[in-house]
Amino acid sequence: MARQRRHWPIHLVLIAACFVMLVPFYWVLKTSVSGENIFSYPPSIIPRDPHLFYYVDVWYAIPFARYFLNSVVVSVLTIIANVVLNAMAGYSLTQAFAGKQIVLMLFLSCMMIPFQATIIPAYLITGKLGLLDSYLGLALPMFSTIICIFVFKASFDAVPRSLLDAARVDGLSEWLIIWKVMMPLAKAAVATNVILSFIWSWNNFMWPLIATRSQDMQTLPLGLARFISYQEDTTGALYAFCIMVLAPGILLFLLAQKEFVQGLTTGATKG
Amino acid sequence: MSLEEDLARPRWKRWLFNRFVLVPGGIGIIAIVWNAWVFTHNHGTVAGRVVDAKGAPVEGAEVKLWVFNFTTFVEQASTQTKADGSFEFASNPSHNIQLSAEKAGVGRSRIPVRLYFQSEDISLKRPLQLSAAETGK
């Protein structure tokens, strides 16, 4: 009983905090299904005459499936490239070789350069490569991330040396060592890398905004931002679109919650 | 419910029956069923009835199908009601339409109809009720 009395203020504060965190979602969800005129005041707290027709409107107003496909393609490209390239680079950093210090210094200093500070030349370079407005061009700048390289390196460092030597004696090439010996032992690093690169590419807005021209290449966040510019706030369809864009992210987060939290914190503390 | 917990189960079961397969799989199945439904019900027929203020069927009323186009509804097709007051449109292309019915001397009526997908086949439960009050508009 004493425990209970001590704990209820904590619960109260935390429930209030959760309330503040969740109410914005609810407000948008409510707007997206509410049948009343969205500008009637006072706004209803519970949706009046709920219906799903705003979602139908969105589906036909914009090429949602196309945006979704674009987002998926770019994300998948990024994730695959990230895992492969970062694992290779991370593995090399566990080995001794001439010039290792220079490479490390280079990586560490690259980490200080935020992508936002490179957009103009990045745009010009991508243009020179002829990759503007293509999936590859959208994904290329995010193909390898330094934080994840170090996550891989830390996880490879933990693999016992003797295992490596044994594999070498068995005649496995370095390439096979990475994939057959190291990767199965570095599942946590792979999960971290997949989640970080997914979040970065899925939510990325600025680079697609710069690097795409045609409607066909737009990704979901871009489609969402464009949707405001021609729909303004006058319809619940915008909020239905918002929910449709958020839903996959929330679903994935709830599915792989542990991995998400772990991945993001490892990414942050290592980086 | 981690994957490592139940190593006793066969490998393929572990790969197949976890939340990362079941949830997207479930969503995929729902999507397939929905699309099958859509493909078998998208002939664009819109059927309904027109009645007068007392609820009696109206014959020979002119019914128009309006289709939403950017900001306004534009007239798409028109037809006449039969003796029992019923009407039917064959090729409605849209998901956001309005139906209007009018007969001189009886009145007129206009209702919005929302559909769950384009060209959804629909037969209206509630008839269009003509009223003289709206004639003046």
Place this chain on the structure above:
Amino acid sequence: MSVTAMDSSVARSRFTERRSTRKAVLIWSFLAPSLVIFLLYRILPLAWNVLLSFEAWSPLKPAVFIGFDNYREMFQDDDVFWQALWNTLGIIASAPLGIAIALGLALLVNSNIRGRDVYRTLIFLSYPLMTVAVAIIWRWMFDERVGLINYVARSLHLTDQPIPFLNSFTWALPCVIAANIWQMLGFYMIIILTGLQTIPGNLYEAAEIDGANSFRRFLRITLPLLRPSLFLCFVIGMLNSVTSFDLIYVMTNGGPGHATEILVTYIYKLAFNQTRFDYAAAITVVFFLLLLAVTWGANRLSGGNVGAVEYD
């Protein structure tokens, strides 16, 4: 196992010469793709930015070296630049507020209560979500006519007139900052929680025996030991919010006027709406130096190597 290890050491010494060159080639070829990406999208752009900032250049004109003219224009004549700079600094300065709230929440979640995982998940939920969608959510919350915040304020009679939050010069920036803190809060909390879990419990027990009350225990034990986590939060939060182009682009697009313009949005507008790549590059250089300075300062204050990766 020991036999294999011995074998391997013998084998290694025998083939050392040939292997080492082969291995070096292999290692460099493993590194090459990543290095190319970083050279192409980090190092080269940085150098190009610096070069561009000293030139008068646009895609159709040949480059002309003009020395410090871009910088002179920026510092002497460009009011928008100063506004954007102050706004950026304002957003940086707001990070501690979010961290303080997150610290409070983390302490509560860290106490031994039922359902702490649920609380943690719900508070964290907003962080991994798409910022563009978050911006739309908050646009709607702050809406003048039917936004929830105006509705609550009017219902409580805090204000008679609806406040056009995002269209007002005084309110727009605080609103954007609030939305930003809302999104980052869960992230800060998780980092602080991780830090809290590394503090050994016996420290508290000892302090309790010495008769320190909980507030003193917090001040003397928790806070000092949490310092690296807090500064990590600050650095990441600062980088994240200063570069949160999406939030501002969607919520206000820098408006009204330039009341919520930050350096990133200004750079974007200059480069891609006005095609002034050269001038935008000069601002990018200043922006980059500013970030470096703040990160370096935070690192020094934290008394350690926050954000640095330990390497052998």
